[in-house]
Amino acid sequence: MLGALALGASLLGCGSAAVQLRAGPLSPGRTDGAPSMTCLPDPDVVDASFTPQMRLALQLAEESFSVAPPPPPASHAALALEDWSSGPFRIWLHNKTHAIDQARHELDAAAEEDQRQRIVGGAVVGLMYEDVARVLAGVPAPSDLDDEPEILLIYGQALRHQTRPFLETSRRAYRACARNALSPSTMRHWAHFCGGRADALPEEPIEAPRGGESELEVILE
16 A cells, blocks of 8 residues: 555665566555545556655655644634634644645655656655645635625635635646556556646636746656
8 A cells, every 4th residue: 555655675666676567456545535645546657666765755745645634713703714824724834835845846856766656756746736735725714704705705715815826736647647647558547646646626717837946756647
């Protein structure tokens, strides 16, 4: 299972170690439900075939999912939500994005080592950013705005604006994973997984990255 990918010592793609294919039917993964590492399909190789860099990257990605968001306050009054969002929720978002950045750095390096690792890395990046986008999209609106439809609309637009970068990064990662997974043929079930996760994301306009910004290798074809 993917939870055990951090184990093993053999190298993949380094010339001295042969790739050992996984025996038996491969799990196709889950294209619906909350994002987590357990959603991932089985790779076509045994866990030990991943490089140390990739095993570290997967361990850090797993840890990023353990950074759980604080529950919203019982009262959805504007003042209560403001205290929550500027306190516990802001701290969570900082810690969460820091954990994701650490995992992305290692996934980028691992993607340079092997095609399979690029495929898996794209899927993992998609899941990590989908996780944040789902949390942001679920932030409750202040109950004070129930009788203020125009202000409530503005609030919703501001929330979507904050969510959009995470959603876009997730979608780009999934789509790159789906394209990359066409080869080797034994990894094509990852194309179905990543395409399914991308299709399930809310449709939002995709903005091109600003000039000078770079994308992770796992998101590139």
